[in-house]
Amino acid sequence: MMILRECRATRRNIDETGLDEGLAPRASEHISVCASCREFHDQRIRLREMVGSLQPVDAPADFDVRLRARLVGERAGKTTWFAFPGFVFGTPAVAMIATVIVLAGAIMLLNRAGWFSRSPHQFAAKSQPPPKQVGPSPAPGVMKDTGAPVPANVVVLADDRRRAVKQQRNRMSNVAAKPGNVTSRDFTLQPAPVFTQNEAERNAAEISLSKPFEFSLQDSRGVTHKISLPPVSFGSQQLMQNGQRFPPASYSANRVW
Amino acid sequence: MRTLSSVEELDFAAAAMPAHVLVAPMSDHALLEATRTGDEDAFAVLVGRYRNQITSYIYRMTNDYEESVDLAQETFVRLYRAAGRYQTTHAFSTYLYRIATNLAISELRKRKRRRLVSLTGLLDPGDGGEAIDFNPVDQQPLQDVSLVDTERREAVKRAISTLPEKYRAPLVLRDVQGKSYDEIAAILCTSEGTVKSRINRARNFLRDKMHAYL
Numbered sequence: 001m002m003i004l005r006e007c008r009a010t011r012r013n014i015d016e017t018g019l020d021e022g023l024a025p026r027a028s029e030h031i032s033v034c035a036s037c038r039e040f041h042d043q044r045i046r047l048r049e050m051v052g053s054l055q056p057v058d059a060p061a062d063f064d065v066r067l068r069a070r071l072v073g074e075r076a077g078k079t080t081w082f083a084f085p086g087f088v089f090g091t092p093a094v095a096m097i098a099t100v101i102v103l104a105g106a107i108m109l110l111n112r113a114g115w116f117s118r119s120p121h122q123f124a125a126k127s128q129p130p131p132k133q134v135g136p137s138p139a140p141g142v143m144k145d146t147g148a149p150v151p152a153n154v155v156v157l158a159d160d161r162r163r164a165v166k167q168q169r170n171r172m173s174n175v176a177a178k179p180g181n182v183t184s185r186d187f188t189l190q191p192a193p194v195f196t197q198n199e200a201e202r203n204a205a206e207i208s209l210s211k212p213f214e215f216s217l218q219d220s221r222g223v224t225h226k227i228s229l230p231p232v233s234f235g236s237q238q239l240m241q242n243g244q245r246f247p248p249a250s251y252s253a254n255r256v257w
Numbered sequence: 258m259r260t261l262s263s264v265e266e267l268d269f270a271a272a273a274m275p276a277h278v279l280v281a282p283m284s285d286h287a288l289l290e291a292t293r294t295g296d297e298d299a300f301a302v303l304v305g306r307y308r309n310q311i312t313s314y315i316y317r318m319t320n321d322y323e324e325s326v327d328l329a330q331e332t333f334v335r336l337y338r339a340a341g342r343y344q345t346t347h348a349f350s351t352y353l354y355r356i357a358t359n360l361a362i363s364e365l366r367k368r369k370r371r372r373l374v375s376l377t378g379l380l381d382p383g384d385g386g387e388a389i390d391f392n393p394v395d396q397q398p399l400q401d402v403s404l405v406d407t408e409r410r411e412a413v414k415r416a417i418s419t420l421p422e423k424y425r426a427p428l429v430l431r432d433v434q435g436k437s438y439d440e441i442a443a444i445l446c447t448s449e450g451t452v453k454s455r456i457n458r459a460r461n462f463l464r465d466k467m468h469a470y471l
Contacts, residue, residue, distance in 0.1 A: 015457050016438070043471050047463055050413050050470065051432040053406075059312040060326055067304060067330050071337060 285349035318361035320418040416466040424459035
């Protein structure tokens with residue numbers, strides 16, 4: 001054990017000592033008694049002499065000329081031109097171009113799928129599972145008895161129908177919100193005002209469902225749109241008046257809508 | 258002070274300067290400081306001092322003379338470009354050797370990527386070293402001593418070039434360039450203990466490959 005430790009220390013000393021330096025006295029003593037370490041020492045010395053015997057290589061005579069030309073060329077901006085093709089056809093450049101293409105493709109696909117135009121309500125609606133129906137689901141467009149008091153003029157649609165109507169509204173509101181178009185309010189975020197029959201009677205001077213109704217709208221560009229509606233009736237006797245149909249809703253404007 | 262303006266002004270200052278100017282040689286730091294202020298002659302003196310050392314070192318690392326000359330020039334170009342950022346915390350030669358080492362190792366890695374298949378595979382060190390053909394030793398005694406020396410030197414060169422790059426750099430710096438351990442540690446940005454360990458392993462590699470000559 002003692003000898004092994006001594007051998008290790010001696011060999012380390014042999015390895016770390018320069019060729020022109022002498023070994024430590026303790027290592028020298030050990031070499032004189034240990035044949036294995038003596039052989040190691042001789043082998044290492046021969047190896048290092050062989051490696052050290054490699055002749056130094058001189059730079060070529062035109063080294064300075066080429067270096068100076070290179071520096072002048074670099075200063076003149078030539079290096080940039082030579083370096084550019086190396087970058088364009090190099091692996092990093094190809095990887096960068098591929099990444100840009102993939103990102104652009106992903107953005108186009110998401111944009112086409114309407115990902116960026118969805119409102120937070122839609123995300124929430126998407127994430128929530130549809131409510132369970134105990135009985136048979138009513139047909140689309142059929143009034144649904146929920147048990148809650150429902151205003152007379154409000155029709156409760158089936159869930160899927162309601163969702164479709166909501167999406168349709170969203171699409172319309174999105175189109176209207178685009179810059180350059182007529183601005184409008186987004187009723188997907190807040191309920192639209194509902195005129196009931198009683199309110200209409202109260203404001204009979206303003207809105208009368210039994211009379212033709214005309215109103216004007218002015219858009220953000222100052223264009224006035226005039227819309228007239230025929231009287232609204234739910235009785236077949238009012239569909240014809242004096243043997244004639246009511247004229248359809250007419251519209252006039254000083255500019256094209 | 259002379260400023261470089263064209264390729265025609267190619268005579269470097271060390272050769273062109275009168276003898277009386279070269280009486281008191283400037284230190285490397287002073288020369289680099291002068292280079293920083295735009296003195297091309299000072300840079301020329303630096304190049305003259307180190308061009309052979311750097312070329313030789315890179316040649317031992319890459320075993321390709323043309324490549325080593327090219328990389329040595331690139332070393333000086335980088336030195337010139339980075340002269341403004343140089344800090345005198347280390348010796349100038351350490352800084353220069355570090356640039357050269359990084360370039361040489363980059364070149365070795367490029368070669369490794371370019372290498373498709375090793376036809377022999379016999380001398381692949383198995384831990385990232387560059388495998389090249391290694392001629393087995395001719396056991397027949399040669400008549401001419403100079404031929405023996407030449408063959409031995411070639412064998413050493415080839416054996417060094419088969420070493421993994423992390424062992425090759427410290428071995429060349431120590432046994433060929435004669436650098437001290439602390440200088441090698443500074444060049445390779447590692448500890449002195451790591452340098453000693455790598456040099457020891459590199460010598461063991463060489464011993465295994467060169468045992469017929471030892």
